[in-house]
Amino acid sequence: MSTDQSSATAPTDALMRLRAELPAHNLDGWYVGREDMYQGEEVPPGEERLAYVSGFTGSAGFALVLADHAMLFSDGRYSLQMVDQCDNKQWSCHTLPDENLARVLTAHQQQAGLDAGFRIGIDPHLVTVAAFNRIAAAVSGCGGVLVAVSDNLVDAIWPDRPAMPAPKAVMMDDAIAGESADSKMAKLDAELDAAGGDAIILSRVDAVNWLVNMRGGDLPCTPVNLAFALYHRENGLIILADPGRLLAVMGAGYSVVPLAQLPALIDPAAGYDRNTKILIELASLPHILHSQLAASGVELIDAPCPVTRLKARKNKVELAGIRRAHIEDGAAMVRFLAWLDSGVASGMSESAIADHLLDIRRQSANFIASSFDTICGSGPNGAIVHYRAIAGVDRVLMNDNLLLVDSGAHYHDGTTDITRTIAIGQPDTAMRTAFTLVLKGHIALAIARFPSDTNGVQLDVMARMPLWSAGMDYAHGTGHGVGHVLQVHEGPASISKRGNLALAPGMFLSNEPGYYSAGEWGIRIENLIAVNAPDDAGYLSFETVTKCPIDRRLIDPDLLDDSERDWVNSYHRDVEAVLSPLLDDNDKAWIEAACRPI
Numbered sequence: 140m141s142t143d144q145s146s147a148t149a150p151t152d153a154l155m156r157l158r159a160e161l162p163a164h165n166l167d168g169w170y171v172g173r174e175d176m177y178q179g180e181e182v183p184p185g186e187e188r189l190a191y192v193s194g195f196t197g198s199a200g201f202a203l204v205l206a207d208h209a210m211l212f213s214d215g216r217y218s219l220q221m222v223d224q225c226d227n228k229q230w231s232c233h234t235l236p237d238e239n240l241a242r243v244l245t246a247h248q249q250q251a252g253l254d255a256g257f258r259i260g261i262d263p264h265l266v267t268v269a270a271f272n273r274i275a276a277a278v279s280g281c282g283g284v285l286v287a288v289s290d291n292l293v294d295a296i297w298p299d300r301p302a303m304p305a306p307k308a309v310m311m312d313d314a315i316a317g318e319s320a321d322s323k324m325a326k327l328d329a330e331l332d333a334a335g336g337d338a339i340i341l342s343r344v345d346a347v348n349w350l351v352n353m354r355g356g357d358l359p360c361t362p363v364n365l366a367f368a369l370y371h372r373e374n375g376l377i378i379l380a381d382p383g384r385l386l387a388v389m390g391a392g393y394s395v396v397p398l399a400q401l402p403a404l405i406d407p408a409a410g411y412d413r414n415t416k417i418l419i420e421l422a423s424l425p426h427i428l429h430s431q432l433a434a435s436g437v438e439l440i441d442a443p444c445p446v447t448r449l450k451a452r453k454n455k456v457e458l459a460g461i462r463r464a465h466i467e468d469g470a471a472m473v474r475f476l477a478w479l480d481s482g483v484a485s486g487m488s489e490s491a492i493a494d495h496l497l498d499i500r501r502q503s504a505n506f507i508a509s510s511f512d513t514i515c516g517s518g519p520n521g522a523i524v525h526y527r528a529i530a531g532v533d534r535v536l537m538n539d540n541l542l543l544v545d546s547g548a549h550y551h552d553g554t555t556d557i558t559r560t561i562a563i564g565q566p567d568t569a570m571r572t573a574f575t576l577v578l579k580g581h582i583a584l585a586i587a588r589f590p591s592d593t594n595g596v597q598l599d600v601m602a603r604m605p606l607w608s609a610g611m612d613y614a615h616g617t618g619h620g621v622g623h624v625l626q627v628h629e630g631p632a633s634i635s636k637r638g639n640l641a642l643a644p645g646m647f648l649s650n651e652p653g654y655y656s657a658g659e660w661g662i663r664i665e666n667l668i669a670v671n672a673p674d675d676a677g678y679l680s681f682e683t684v685t686k687c688p689i690d691r692r693l694i695d696p697d698l699l700d701d702s703e704r705d706w707v708n709s710y711h712r713d714v715e716a717v718l719s720p721l722l723d724d725n726d727k728a729w730i731e732a733a734c735r736p737i
Contacts, residue, residue, distance in 0.1 A: 150191070150192060150193050150194035150225070150226065150229075151226055151229055153191055153192050153293075153296060153297070154192055154193070154204065154209060154229055156296040157169060157192055157204055157292055157293060157296055158204065158206055159296075160292045160295060160296060161206060161260075161292075164260060164288060164290075164292065165258060166258050166259065166260040166286065166288070166292075167205060167206065167253060167257040167258050167259065167283070168203055168204055168205040168206070168257070168258075168259045168260070169203075169204050169259070169260045169261075169292050169293075170201065170202075170203055170259055170260065170261040170266075170274060170285075171188055171189050171192055171193075171201060171202040171203075171204060171293060172188075172189065172201045172265055172266060172270075173188075173189045173197070173198070173199055173200050173201060174265055174266070175265060175365075176264050176265055176365075176425050177344045177365050177367075178267060178342075178343075178423055178425075179344055179345075179358065179361065179363075179626065180198050180199070180361075180626065180628050181198070181358045181359065181360055181361045181511075181626075182358070183301070183303055183304065183357060183358060183365075184301040185300050185301040185302060185303065188291075188293040188294075188297075189201065189202055191293065191297060192204065192293060193209070193211055193224075193225055193230060194224045194225050194226070195211060195213070195217075195220070195221055195224045195225055196220075196224060196527060197213050197216070197217040197220055197221070197525060198525065199213055199214055199216075199217070200212055200213030200214075200217065200221070201213075202230075203240065203244065203259070205247070205251070205253075207251055208231070208247055208251065209229055209230045209231070210230070210231050210233060210240075210243055210244075210247070211225055211230050211231070211232050211233065212232075212233045212234075212235055212238070212239075212240065212243075213232075213234065213235065214234065214235045214236075214614075215234055215235075215524070215614030215615065216524040216525045216614065216615055217234075217523075217524070217525060218232075218234045218614075219522065219523045219657065220523050220525065220526065221234075223523070231243075239277070240274065240277045240278075241276075241277040241280050241281065244277065244278070244281045244283075245280075245281050248281050248282070248283075253281075253282075253283070255282040256282065256283065256284060257282070257283040257284070258283065258284050258286050259278050259283055259284070259285050259286065260286050260287075260288040260292065261274065261285055261286070261287060261288065262287075262288060262289065262291045263287040263288075263289060263425065263426040263427040263430070264289070264291075264425055264426075264427045265291070265425070266425070266426050267421065267422060267423055267424055267425060267426065268421040268424055268425075268426050268429045269421045269422045270426075271285070271287075271426040287426065287427075289427070303357065304356060304357065305356075306355065306356070306357075306364070306383070306384035306385070307355050307356030307357075308353060308354075308355040308356075308364050308384060308385050308387075308388040308389070309353070309354050309355065309388060310351075310352060310353055310354075310388055310389065311352040311353065311354055311624070312352075313352065314456070315456070315460055315551065315552050316352045316456070316457070316623075317454040317455065317456025317457050317460075318454055318456075319352070320350065320351045320352050323349070323350050323351075323352075323446075323449070324350065324370070324375075324376060326449055327339070327350065327370060327445060327446060327449070328372055330445035330449075331370075331372055331418065331445075332372070334418060334440070334442055334445075335416060335440075336372075336416045336417065336418040336440060336442075337371065337372055337373075337415050337416050337417065338369065338370060338371040338372065338374075338411075338415065338416070338417045338418070339369075339370050339417065339418040339419075339444075339445075340367065340368075340369055340417060340418070340419050340420075340424060340428070340432070341367060341368040341369075341370065341444065341446060342367055342419070342420055342423040342424040342425070342428070342444070343420070343423050343444050343446070343447060344363050344364075344365055344366060344367075345361075345363060345450070345622055345625045345626045345629065346444055346446035346447055346450065347364075347366050347367060347368045347378065347446075348363045348364060348366070348625065349446065349450045349622075349623075349625060350368070350376075350446055351376070351378070351389070351393065353385075353388070353389065354624060354625075355384075356508075357384075359508065359509075359512075360508055360509050360510055360511050360512065360549075360627070361510075361625070361626055361627070362507055362508060362549050362624055362625070363625065363626075364380060364384065364385060365380065366378050366379060366380035366385070367379040367380070367398060367428075369401070369404060369405075371410075373410075374409075374410065375394075376393065376394070377394045377395075377396055377404060378393060378394065378395040378396070379395075379396060379397070379398040379400075379401060380395055380397070380398065381397065382395040382396065382397065401428065401431060401432075402431045402434070402435065405417070405432065405435045405437060406435065407436075411435065411437050412436070412437070413436045413437065413438065414438070415437045415438065416437070416438045416440055417432065417437050417438070417439055417440065418440050418441075418442050418445075419432065419439050419440065419441060419442075420441065420442065420443060420444045421441045422443075423444065443631070447630055447631055448631060450622070450623070450625075450629075451620055451629065451630070451631060451632055451643075451645075451646055451647075452643055452644065452645035452646055453623055453645045453646070453647050453669070454645065457553075457623045458645070458647070458669060459552075460552030460553045460623070461552070461553035461554070461623065461647065461667075461669070461684060462553070462684055463550075463552060463553060464505070464548075464550040464552055464553025464554070464555055465553065465555055465667070465684050465685055465686055466686055466717055466718065466721070467503055467505060467550060467721075468500070468547075468548055468550070468555040468557070468686075468687075469685065469686030469687045469714065469717070469718050470718050470721040470722060471496075471499045471500045471502075471503065471548075472496075472557060472559070472687040473687065473688070473718055473722060473726055473729065473730050473733075474499050474722070474726055475495065475496045475499050476559070476561065476687075476688070476729070476733070477725065477726045477729035477730075478495065478499075479492070479542075479561060480729065484536055485536060485538070486535060486536065487535065487536055488528070488530065488533050488534070488535055488536075489515040489516065489517055489520065489528035489533040489534055489535075489536070490515070490528040490529060490530040490533045491530070492515050492536065492542075492544075493513040493515040493528055493544075493546070496513060496515075496544070496546055497509060497513065500548050503550065505550040505551045505552070506548055506549075506550055507548070507549040507550060507551060507624070508548070508549050509546070509547065509548055509549075510547035510548055510549050510554050510555065510556055510627040511546075511547060511556070511627050512527050513528075513544065513545070513546040514526050514527065514528075514543065514544070514545035514546070514558075515528050515542070515543075515544050515545075515546075516528070516534075516542070516543045516661060517534050517535070517536050517537045517540065517541075517542050517563070518534065518537040518540045518541070518659065518660055519534075519657075519658045519659055519660065520533070520534050520661075521541055521542065521543035521560070521655070521660050521661030521662070522655040522656055522657050522658065522659065522660060522661040523661070524614070524615055524653075524655065524661070536563060537563065538563055538564040539563070539564035539565050539566070539567075540563055540564065540566075540570075540660055541560055541561065541562065541563065541566065541570055541660040541661070541662065541693075542560070542561045542563050543558065543559075543560050543561075543660075543661045543662065543663060544558065544559055544560075544561065545557070545558040545663065545665065546558075547627055549624050550624075551624070552624070553623065553624065554621055554622060554623065554624055554625070554627055555667065555685070556621055556627050556649055556665065556667060557665055557666065557667070557685050557687055558651055558653075558663040558664060558665035559664070559665075559687060559689070559690065560574060560661070560662045560663060560664065560690065560693065561690050562690055562692045562693050566692065566693055569656075570660060570662075570693065571693050571694070571695045572609075572695060572698065573611065573654045573656070573662055574654075574662050574664075574690075574693040574694065574695075575693070575694055575695040575698040575699065576605045576606050576609055576611065576654065576698070577605075577606065577652050577653055577654050577662050577663070577664055578664055578689065578694060578699075578703075578707075579605035579698070579699065579703060580601070580602035580603060580604065580605045580606055580617075580652040581602065581650055581651075581652055581664045581666070582703050582706045582707070583601045583602060583604065583605070584598060584601050584602045584617065584618070584634070584650045584652075584668075584681070585650055585666070585668065585681055585683050585706065586680075586681075586702075586706060587601055587680065587681060588674075588678050588679070588680050589642075589678060589679055589680075590677070590678060590679070591641070591643075591673055591677055591678070591679055592641050593641060593642060593679070594638055594639055594640055594641050594642070595616075595618070595632060595633045595634040595635055595637075595638020595639070595640065595642065596635070596636060596637070596638050596639060598617070598618075598634045598638075598642070599616065599617045599618075599634050599635050599636055599638060602617040602634070602650070602652040603617070603652065606652070606654060611654050612654075613652060613653045613654055613655065614655075615635075615651075615653070616633055616634065616635025616636065616637070616638070617634045617635060617649075617650065617651060617652055618633060618634030618635065618638075618648040618649045618650050618651060618668070619633050619634075619635075619648060619649050620632045620633060620646065620647065620648050621647050621648060621649060621667055623647075632646050632648060633648070634648060634649075634650070642670050642679065643670060643679075644670050644671060644672045644673065644679065645669070645670060646669070646670045647667065647668075647669050647670075647684075648667070648668055648669075648670075649665055649666070649667055649668070650665065650666050650667070650668050650681070650683070651663055651664065651665035651666075652664065664689060665685075666683050666684070666685035666687075667683075667684045667685050668681040668682060668683050668684060669681065669682045669684055670682075683710065686713070686714045686717050686718055687714060687718075688711060688714055688715075688730060688733040688734055689707065689710070689711075690733075691707075691711075691733065691735070691737055694707070694737060696737050699737075704737055707737055708736045708737060711733075711734035711735075711736070712734065714730070714734055715730050715731065715734040718730060719731075
């Protein structure tokens with residue numbers, strides 16, 4: 140069955156109407172990003188402008204729409220998905236960083252004969268300062284000009300644009316957060332003092348929600364309220380958001396004002412003058428807000444958001460909640476895998492299988508939401524790294540092939556993210572070999588012992604070595620940070636080719652090497668890991684927090700050494716011991732078989 144996940148008709152019509160808007164604004168093109176003002180990986184339905192115009196539903200990417208050509212860009216996770224979802228008569232698809240905007244635009248400019256000084260419009264609300272400068276440099280390098288246009292052209296052609304969901308703001312109990320908001324703000328105050336700042340604009344949504352122990356439902360799979368904040372060492376904290384969505388929960392102890400009032404808040408009459416030093420983060424601050432701040436005359440200091448670093452190191456209470464959530468989630472996964480192995484899913488679609496897993500998780504009273512849309516890819520769809528199955532255009536479960544299921548959930552005290560690759564029928568030798576090489580890389584990272592100044596780039600190599608030795612690799616990072624009932628992809632740490640930050644105790648990340656045979660199948664093994672406190676020699680290590688069997692039918696024991704076999708058997712003994720008390724007799728029998736020693 141075709142894996143095309145969109146109807147080309149609606150995006151093609153939107154593309155034509157967008158082009159019709161260009162002359163009225165004296166523009167030759169329009170930049171369409173995936174991001175909203177808050178720059179999160181997930182956006183509300185009404186902010187999905189890139190999907191509306193192109194049909195592409197990936198979580199990262201951008202487009203440049205010209206009068207005679209439309210270009211779509213995303214990274215290696217979405218190379219196949221871009222081509223599948225977009226009308227190739229209307230769009231050219233380009234994978235970053237192999238291709239980039241400057242090179243593609245230059246080639247098209249020469250072909251189409253764009254005049255020097257051509258104008259590309261962009262919405263300054265939806266792009267950070269750093270991104271605006273980067274895009275402007277690419278456009279100017281081709282002889283053009285990037286123009287900030289506050290009236291978004293896509294919104295003008297989107298008559299049925301979805302409204303924001305109803306507010307679901309809640310305050311997280313300190314007993315779950317492990318620290319009060321006052322304590323966190325005292326730490327922020329100390330960070331500001333050390334940086335020589337008087338105030339800070341918090342332009343990362345998860346940082347604001349974490350700081351005040353607030354959670355919400357503004358996004359489908361990220362339990363946050365979309366908000367910025369202004370913190371002044373003397374004046375305290377002001378939340379910049381719609382008061383009607385937050386005040387009923389936050390109470391009189393907090394000030395919540397609309398974001399539009401930011402210029403008035405930093406007016407000299409409010410105590411802000413040219414001697415006031417405000418920390419900002421150009422990588423997350425919207426261009427429009429930077430313009431307002433710069434116009435006020437205050438001194439702006441670009442620095443990484445200190446809250447991002449503070450929340451990356453989970454406290455003992457957060458880690459305890461995370462461990463509990465993973466046990467509950469592991470039991471849900473076992474019920475799902477046992478159901479899948481029973482054969483009742485034969486002939487079912489990928490989306491129906493994903494829905495069943497969600498139904499199992501929803502049975503928990505602690506369940507809040509999925510932590511992202513489940514990736515359930517059978518056969519060749521498993522090779523699309525961030526594939527999303529959509530009912531009616533997805534694939535039926537393939538026999539004698541692989542099913543890749545990447546899923547997760549937010550519970551009231553922790554967030555999960557797990558990938559299991561499952562043999563459906565009889566796997567062949569190539570599948571078992573690739574799976575075992577991925578497993579060897581997974582184990583190498585899980586048992587790593589490393590000095591305290593080790594960064595993610597160095598650890599990333601360990602997971603790739605078994606695959607590299609066979610001439611194989613994967614295009615994504617090995618591990619990302621994970622939030623505590625926040626974003627499932629959290630900075631600043633990562634285990635990847637770009638992970639330059641040293642890992643530290645309390646950081647919580649994924650361990651997910653993979654291998655993808657385009658057009659055939661995909662493999663990924665993902666557990667979440669916490670960085671342990673240093674040992675007596677000052678070395679760090681990982682605790683594997685995820686509790687769920689790894690499909691032993693896909694393991695070739697002859698490719699594992701003794702220590703690797705011991706790790707698999709030890710992991711499975713622990714999984715069975717922890718999860719069995721939560722299971723009924725049928726599922727207990729399944730996990731006993733699934734965790735037999737190899």
